[in-house]
Amino acid sequence: MLFIFCSDNSWLTKFLFLTYSNFEFCKNRSVQSMNRLENSVAVITGGAAGIGKASVEKFVAEGAKVAIWDVNETAGKSLENAYPDQTIFIKVDTSDPESVENATKKTLDKFGTIDVLINNAGITRDATIKKMTYEQWNQVIGINLTGVFNCVKAISPIMIANQRGRIINTSSVVGLYGNFGQTNYAATKSGVIGMSKTLAKELGKYGITVNAVAPGFIATDMVRAMPQKVIDMMESKTPLGRLGEPADIANAYTFLASQEASFISGSVLSVDGAVTL
Ligand SMILES: NC(=O)c1ccc[n+]([C@@H]2O[C@H](COP(=O)([O-])OP(=O)(O)OC[C@H]3O[C@@H](n4cnc5c(N)ncnc54)[C@H](O)[C@@H]3O)[C@@H](O)[C@H]2O)c1
Numbered sequence: 001m002l003f004i005f006c007s008d009n010s011w012l013t014k015f016l017f018l019t020y021s022n023f024e025f026c027k028n029r030s031v032q033s034m035n036r037l038e039n040s041v042a043v044i045t046g047g048a049a050g051i052g053k054a055s056v057e058k059f060v061a062e063g064a065k066v067a068i069w070d071v072n073e074t075a076g077k078s079l080e081n082a083y084p085d086q087t088i089f090i091k092v093d094t095s096d097p098e099s100v101e102n103a104t105k106k107t108l109d110k111f112g113t114i115d116v117l118i119n120n121a122g123i124t125r126d127a128t129i130k131k132m133t134y135e136q137w138n139q140v141i142g143i144n145l146t147g148v149f150n151c152v153k154a155i156s157p158i159m160i161a162n163q164r165g166r167i168i169n170t171s172s173v174v175g176l177y178g179n180f181g182q183t184n185y186a187a188t189k190s191g192v193i194g195m196s197k198t199l200a201k202e203l204g205k206y207g208i209t210v211n212a213v214a215p216g217f218i219a220t221d222m223v224r225a226m227p228q229k230v231i232d233m234m235e236s237k238t239p240l241g242r243l244g245e246p247a248d249i250a251n252a253y254t255f256l257a258s259q260e261a262s263f264i265s266g267s268v269l270s271v272d273g274a275v276t277l
Pocket of ligand 1: 045046047048049050051052069070071072092093094095119120121122123143147170171172173214215216217218219220221222223
């Protein structure tokens with residue numbers, strides 16, 4: 001316990017207070033669990049690393065069974081081994097409809113149904129428009145946009161039959177305001193918002209909610225791969241003064257998948273430390 005006495009209302013006092021309260025808050029941010037997802041079966045694409053991995057851990061802590069869909073077999077298997085009773089790892093390339101169909105069947109064989117789909121898998125292949133190749137364009141469209149379509153196409157019939165379901169699609173702040181060197185990525189992340197709103201309209205009558213989450217700059221391998229000066233710039237542009245943690249996004253997915261969010265559909269939840277303001 002830290003106790004500092006300052007008799008005035010100085011900046012030092014405010015700084016120490018804010019630092020301490022942030023520390024206490026951050027310590028607790030990822031550990032709360034209230035069984036909010038008990039009896040739910042979730043598919044989390046890109047679940048082997050980064051935001052996806054934090055989400056698998058959070059969903060398990062909240063009582064869900066989770067199918068980890070990812071191309072990364074080593075990381076996926078190791079996460080499955082950490083939670084053998086609550087998870088299954090399935091190697092799947094979400095850009096390939098056949099692979100997604102097979103993974104859907106395997107998930108049903110293991111858990112019997114699917115209640116929540118988190119379309120979290122995503123990649124970047126950055127270059128300015130002058131240098132961007134068709135290959136870079138097509139790879140990003142294939143995974144970030146067609147991948148979402150493939151998973152919704154395969155899993156929504158199960159949700160329609162159940163007359164309930166939650167679909168959460170991962171967009172990005174870049175989908176809201178664009179970003180230098182990311183024509184392909186920004187197009188997919190804006191596209192995901194359009195898809196989510198349209199799906200919310202189409203699937204609402206079946207008791208299915210569809211929402212998008214737009215993360216800001218989150219400390220995962222995707223961001224750590226960037227030059228340090230870019231990371232410093234991201235932090236300085238974020239009013240909260242830091243990168244987000246994967247758990248910040250996992251918490252938003254959890255809320256949207258929970259009963260508490262049953263009347264929220266067609267929305268875009270920014271989880272970005274106010275960077276878009
Ligand atoms: N990190 C950020 O700052 C940030 C910001 C905004 C949005 N996002 C979005 O959040 C999501 C997760 O990002 P992250 O930072 O955790 O990335 P990450 O690179 O750490 O993890 C992505 C995961 O997706 C998997 N994956 C890649 N292609 C796949 C495919 N075809 N099929 C199945 N799995 C595949 C990877 O193997 C990896 O496990 C992405 O959609 C990303 O665009 C991230």
